[in-house]
Amino acid sequence: MKAERAYSLVRNKTKKGANRMVKQSKLTLLLLVSFMAIAGCGQSNNSSSETKDNAVKPSESGTTSNSPTTETAETPKEPVEITFYYPVNVGGPLTKVIDGMTSTFMEQHPGIKVNPVYTGNYGDNTVKIQAGVQAKHPPDVAVMMSTELYSMLDMQAITPLDDFIAKDTDINMTDFYPAFLEDTQTEGHTYSIPFQRSTIVLYYNKEMFKAAGLDPEKPPATWDELVADAQKLNKDGHNGLEIPGNDDSYWMFQMLSRQNAADPKQNIMSADGKKAIFNTPENVAALQFWLDLSHKYKAMPEGVIDWATVPTDFIQGKTAMMMHTSGNLTNVRNNAKFEFGVAFSPAQKQFGSPTGGGNLYIFKNTTPEKQAAAWEFVKYMTAPEQAALFSSSSGYVGVRKSAYDTDAMKKYTTDFPQALVARDQLEYAFRELSTHNHGKVSTAITNQIQAALSGQIDAAGALKKAQEEADQALAPFNK
Numbered sequence: 001m002k003a004e005r006a007y008s009l010v011r012n013k014t015k016k017g018a019n020r021m022v023k024q025s026k027l028t029l030l031l032l033v034s035f036m037a038i039a040g041c042g043q044s045n046n047s048s049s050e051t052k053d054n055a056v057k058p059s060e061s062g063t064t065s066n067s068p069t070t071e072t073a074e075t076p077k078e079p080v081e082i083t084f085y086y087p088v089n090v091g092g093p094l095t096k097v098i099d100g101m102t103s104t105f106m107e108q109h110p111g112i113k114v115n116p117v118y119t120g121n122y123g124d125n126t127v128k129i130q131a132g133v134q135a136k137h138p139p140d141v142a143v144m145m146s147t148e149l150y151s152m153l154d155m156q157a158i159t160p161l162d163d164f165i166a167k168d169t170d171i172n173m174t175d176f177y178p179a180f181l182e183d184t185q186t187e188g189h190t191y192s193i194p195f196q197r198s199t200i201v202l203y204y205n206k207e208m209f210k211a212a213g214l215d216p217e218k219p220p221a222t223w224d225e226l227v228a229d230a231q232k233l234n235k236d237g238h239n240g241l242e243i244p245g246n247d248d249s250y251w252m253f254q255m256l257s258r259q260n261a262a263d264p265k266q267n268i269m270s271a272d273g274k275k276a277i278f279n280t281p282e283n284v285a286a287l288q289f290w291l292d293l294s295h296k297y298k299a300m301p302e303g304v305i306d307w308a309t310v311p312t313d314f315i316q317g318k319t320a321m322m323m324h325t326s327g328n329l330t331n332v333r334n335n336a337k338f339e340f341g342v343a344f345s346p347a348q349k350q351f352g353s354p355t356g357g358g359n360l361y362i363f364k365n366t367t368p369e370k371q372a373a374a375w376e377f378v379k380y381m382t383a384p385e386q387a388a389l390f391s392s393s394s395g396y397v398g399v400r401k402s403a404y405d406t407d408a409m410k411k412y413t414t415d416f417p418q419a420l421v422a423r424d425q426l427e428y429a430f431r432e433l434s435t436h437n438h439g440k441v442s443t444a445i446t447n448q449i450q451a452a453l454s455g456q457i458d459a460a461g462a463l464k465k466a467q468e469e470a471d472q473a474l475a476p477f478n479k
Contacts, residue, residue: 004023008383024112042449079113082140082366086118087358097393105380106465112373122358123247133157138363141374143195147357147434147442150273153191154436159364160189164375171379175400179355179429180444186273193382194399196390198327199422199429200255202226202346206339208233208320219343223259226321226346230299233320239299241293242319244307249449250442251354252323255345258352258430265430268445273435276470276475278445279463287459289348291452305451308424314340325356326422331394333416335339342418344425351428357396358418388412397422437473444469 019296084102088094095118102116119125132138133155144152152158165171173181173190180194206216220226226241234240243252254268260282268277277283294302300319314322315335323345332340345353351465360381362374379388387403390396392412403409404423414417435441448462448469457465 009095009334062384068319072286079111080369081113081115082370082373082377083379084114084116085125085129085139085142085144086116087120087122087143088118089122089357091323094394097390101381101386101389105377109376109380112376114377129157130155133363134367135364138365140366140370141360141362141377143358144192144361145432146192146194146197146355146357147432147438149183149186149191149434150436151438152361154184157363157365158191158361159371160191161193161362161375163187165190168375175384175402176382177397177401177423177426179426179431180397180399182431183355183434184359191363193378195358195360195382196327196394196396197355197357197359197399198325198396199355199425200252200323200345201353201422201425202321202323202343203314203328203332204321204341204343205314205317206341207337208238208317208471211236212320216339216341219341220321220346221344221347227293227297227299230293230321231297234299237299238317239313239319241321241323242305242310242313243293243300243323244310244332245304245450245453247446248307249304249453250445251356253283253287253290253434253445253449254354255323255352256348257283257288258354259345259348259350260289261349261352264350265347267430268465269433269435269441274474276435276441276445276467276474277466278470284460284463286348287449287452287463291459294453295455302453302455304450327357327394327396329416329419329422329430330393331395333418340418342421344421344428351425353425353429354432355429356432391419395419395422397426435470435474436477440473441470444473 086098088098098118099116102114117139119128125142125144126148129138129142129144130151133152133237136147138157165173171193176194180197181190184190184192201218204219209216209229212229212235214229215230220229230240232240245252250268257268258266262282266277266282268283269275270277294300310322310324311328312473313319314324315332317338326342329342344351360378362371362378366374381390382399384400384402384406385408387398387400387444388406388409391398391403392408398404398409404413407441431443433445445466448457448466451457452459453461
């Protein structure tokens with residue numbers, strides 16, 4: 001622009017000189033006009049809207065140069081392009097919600113292009129990410145289960161976020177709920193940011209409660225009350241209770257384990273992810289209770305109940321109660337044709353639920369520019385307004401405290417107070433099973449729980465075998 005103003009001053013002075021010369025000689029005027037016309041033609045390209053700011057620029061030595069420059073202030077830069085993997089593990093059109101959030105981000109950040117890739121459920125997502133890491137072509141950023149922290153570290157796949165957090169006051173990590181931060185960190189470093197998070201809650205059909213003579217505003221709060229209510233509700237062609245027992249059976253077992261633990265902070269693995277703690281008397285009793293719900297109390301169906309079948313059965317009135325993720329709240333709200341309630345998972349010695357869901361991870365084998373762009377995307381997706389939007393659209397818990405101060409969340413929770421149950425239960429929430437060699441460890445406990453539910457082995461034998469398999473899988477990390 002300085003060059004353009006300089007050019008304008010020179011041209012104005014020339015015009016004034018031309019006016020004076022008119023008085024002296026018409027011939028001189030004609031010559032001057034001809035000269036200016038020729039000069040104007042020579043400058044016409046430089047004064048166009050696309051390039052006039054770059055017509056004349058001072059060189060590094062301070063003299064004016066008309067030679068072409070390789071990069072100018074007006075040269076449009078290609079946006080930094082990043083790939084974003086995400087799973088959906090609950091019912092409802094969440095792909096549209098996430099894709100919409102991504103589009104809004106790009107509108108507000110034109111220098112970044114995000115390619116969202118829906119990868120299926122959590123299991124599918126993990127397989128695809130691991131394959132990408134092994135092929136040295138991982139996504140730049142992804143939603144991945146919080147339980148995959150140590151597996152990703154073992155693969156040297158993810159980058160720590162400490163430098164981003166330290167240099168960026170906008171992130172405000174103290175605003176995230178502590179129960180959700182617990183599984184983002186290990187050995188003093190933070191490796192992910194909470195995004196789609198949940199706890200296990202009890203859903204119950206208030207109309208069936210009334211029909212069975214139960215108070216629809218008083219859901220069971222203890223194991224004994226759960227058994228009694230489920231027995232009364234297990235009639236007229238529908239089940240009293242359903243608990244899924246296939247892919248996420250260790251999650252449900254972990255809930256029962258904490259509720260029956262003598263130590264209020266006892267978990268089924270060590271804090272450093274190097275040991276599994278399956279085979280304890282309290283855990284055997286917790287698994288036995290799960291078996292007794294069907295075999296002894298006849299309060300729920302026998303065998304392994306599928307994860308996806310449970311919410312479908314509840315919505316269709318095939319079961320009066322279910323234990324399931326709070327991430328299904330919106331699915332149930334939108335599809336159930338009856339009034340339903342939501343409550344804490346019932347307690348034995350205490351309340352307790354493992355947290356669940358996924359965090360946002362940034363991957364190593366990408367450029368610094370892509371990692372910086374991914375960080376901007378992570379910040380946006382977990383900002384209070386976006387956390388409120390995602391929570392109200394899905395039923396997942398708003399991961400930030402300030403999300404519940406937004407107008408959108410206040411309206412949502414006023415209209416749908418059931419959404420506050422999972423958040424309030426965070427007081428009793430704790431880290432989901434996460435260890436090194438997580439695939440083998442989680443498979444060991446899952447397979448044995450399913451074997452017990454199917455009547456192939458008793459509770460004590462199942463946990464003994466699961467412990468042995470887990471110890472073997474973790475042996476390389478305990479040398």
